[in-house]
Amino acid sequence: MTGDIKQPRQRRLSSWTTRRWLRVGIAASLVALTLLGATGAWVLGRTQAISNNLTDVRSPSLSTAFRLETALVNQETGIRGYGLTGIPEFLAPYRQGLADQKAHTRSLGDLLHGDPARTNDLEEVREAVGRWQEGIAEPVAAEPPGAPPAQAAERLANGKAAFDQVRHALENQQERLRADRVRARADLQSTMILRNWVFGTIALVIVVLAALVFEGLRRGINRPLEQLGADARTIAAGDFSHPITPTGPADLRRLSGEIESMRRRLLRELAFTEEARQRLDAQAADLQRSNAELEQFAYVASHDLQEPLRKVSSFTQLLQRRYGGQLDERADQYIGFAVDGANRMQTLISDLLNFSRVGRVHNAHQSIDLDTVLEETLSALSVAVEETGAKITHDPLPTLVADPSQMVMLWQNLIGNAVKFRRPDGTPRIHITAAEEAGLWRFTVTDNGIGIPPEYAEKIFVIFQRLHTKETYSGSGIGLAMCKKIVEFHGGTISIDPDYREGARVTFTLAPEPPQLPTPSATPEDARAEAEQAR
Structure with missing residues (x-):
């Protein structure tokens, strides 16, 4: 029973055409490659998203937080110096720090937009900085230059505790931003490992598919085509009576039959082509003979006529010199016409001779x-x-x-x-x-x-x-x-x-x-x- 089942199945497979084999193979390959490609695309998108988040958000946020801390430290240093000395030059770092603070705070707000936890950290820093500026920095900066008053020294003493709160808020923010960056790097590393495995699997599948395709083409197409090519080369060598042997899948066998029909037709066309070639050779000989006759005509028309025309021109000019003025005016006019016509004809023939010689005589x-x-x-x-x-x-x-x-x-x-x-x-x-x-x-x-x-x-x-x-x-x-x-x-x-x-x-x-x-x-x-x- 098993053998009876296998035989119809084998007959069905053997009746498949090359197109059907290719369709089945390509469909299976496309399904596998589509699944792997979708996975690879997701992994690439995930890798790109994490990389963009790391390079465009996490790292810039941390560096901006450091720059914000530097701006606040500059403010504290300037206020402390002005409060202790009353020298206006110490307010320059404070004012520059205020400008830098605004820029860095705005930049951090843009970078952390959509991240509530980090936005809350930024708000804590803003609140701590606001309390310090409102209670310490702004009153000290508002004092007139000169000897520092006792109130300024008292505010500075209290300001250390307020600025420590600012430092604490900055440290918390930086620590969380640093932890976020570490997690992003870890995610990126694990995603890259997954990406490498996915693309390695894709490469392996492609190699396996290529091997299967190669073997299928070799057995189902190359061998029959080699046999067909050998028969065709035998015919091309001149043995037009050699028959084409049909082999391979059904469509290749049909192709062999069509080539066999073409071989038979070539046998019929060969006789006609030989006859046409003979007619073409005869026409080429006629054309060569016609060109030779045209060259001979150009020579006769341009060269052989020069001598009699030279005589006509010479004797007409002699007639003009000898009898000019002795005949009536009309006769002199006729002689002039004859001389002019002969000269122009001589020039025309000379030009025609030169024209006919281009490519024949002048060819050095x-x-x-x-x-x-x-x-x-x-x-x-x-x-x-x-x-x-x-x-x-x-x-x-x-x-x-x-x-x-x-x-x-x-x-x-x-x-x-x-x-x-x-x-x-x-x-x-x-x-x-x-x-x-x-x-x-x-x-x-x-x-x-x-x-x-x-x-x-x-x-x-x-x-x-x-x-x-x-x-x-x-x-x-x-x-x-x-x-x-x-x-x-x-x-x-x-x-x-x-x-x-x-x-x-x-x-x-x-x-x-x-x-x-x-x-x-x-x-x-x-x-x-x-x-x-x-x-």
């Missing part, structure tokens, strides 16, 4: 001092700076790892724009700042020019975008787009400060070292173009 990173680069830029812009009277100031600039030629182009475009887009009635004032921020260097170029409307803050960084006609301000519309490309190539960002209204403020960041990117190789045509520009 090295440590450079931006102060030196800025000096070179200002030297290149010296004519425009002198003509406009521009005032250019800057903070100390850092040393970065960057491409020198790109940094020169960056500063030349930003400062050149600040000088070009100036107010007609003012002197250009340009200031450059640099500050380290979150691992990057943030730069600002601030001017007092015509400014940039906030709605165009993004448009101006798009290639060939202009906010003014070529008759108002010259340029190809590539400068800020090139600045954006240079800054991004060096791991930073560039933008316009929309809150600045006194002109324009361009802010950009540069990394101390540019990100590691694959270095594009320059084409032979780029090398020839570099050589031609050098000539």
Whole structure:
């Protein structure tokens, strides 16, 4: 019969899920810890209350009682000296003692509030002091200075007995306060011992619970999970046909079944993923080929057109010099239009060529001092700076790892724009700042020019975008787009400060070292173009 009873019980226990085991274990642990915690909280509260009473009431009360005794002794000493000598200086300790007495009595009253026995002791002291002061101290202090009268000497003789009563009342008060403090210390010590036992029991229970939890987790969860992990590692190693063996509690067996279903699905997804990877590789190859074609187009559009355009410009200028003034005014105007258009197209193509070379040809990173680069830029812009009277100031600039030629182009475009887009009635004032921020260097170029409307803050960084006609301000519309490309190539960002209204403020960041990117190789045509520009 006993075996028959045990078997259903074992079957019921074996059918428990991990969640049920955890609920039962946690509930039992919480009950035990709650009881111990409540006991510990009570003990802590009791300890704190006794400690506060000892430190905030008993000890201060006793020390204040001693100070009250000192104040009364000072009064008695002053009155005795004045009564014997009649010298007014002896009244100073008496008056100071009166002030101290009031303060200490009030302090003792506050400390002993709620303790009737000690309050009665304080009242006895007050009554004894009042009798002594009324019968002895005040009449003696009221006597005029000079030779002491016989009445004063008589009062002093009687005053000793009255002050002995004061001393007796003080001694009784201090003795009871001292006994209270001793009892409080004893209570605190016994409560602390109880506290240590309670918290020791709590610690022991926690250790026992931890051991039980550890053993339960090891048997009910760790072993099945280890088996499941071994099967998963076998599958991860490439044996996708290895089956998952369900073990452990019911919920873990269900988990094993779900992982087995996932394994089967992975087998189906693997074939699809391989097909998708092949398509992605094909798209990457198409993208690489498209980029190469775009680079070739940029070269053709910016370099191969330079030679025929140079011929058009040269012969048009030759035509202007040779036949200028010999034809009618309209013909001279047409020739001027042709010369101007050819020159602007040549400048545009040159800028486009430089734009396409950023990151391809100009990619010689090295440590450079931006102060030196800025000096070179200002030297290149010296004519425009002198003509406009521009005032250019800057903070100390850092040393970065960057491409020198790109940094020169960056500063030349930003400062050149600040000088070009100036107010007609003012002197250009340009200031450059640099500050380290979150691992990057943030730069600002601030001017007092015509400014940039906030709605165009993004448009101006798009290639060939202009906010003014070529008759108002010259340029190809590539400068800020090139600045954006240079800054991004060096791991930073560039933008316009929309809150600045006194002109324009361009802010950009540069990394101390540019990100590691694959270095594009320059084409032979780029090398020839570099050589031609050098000539």
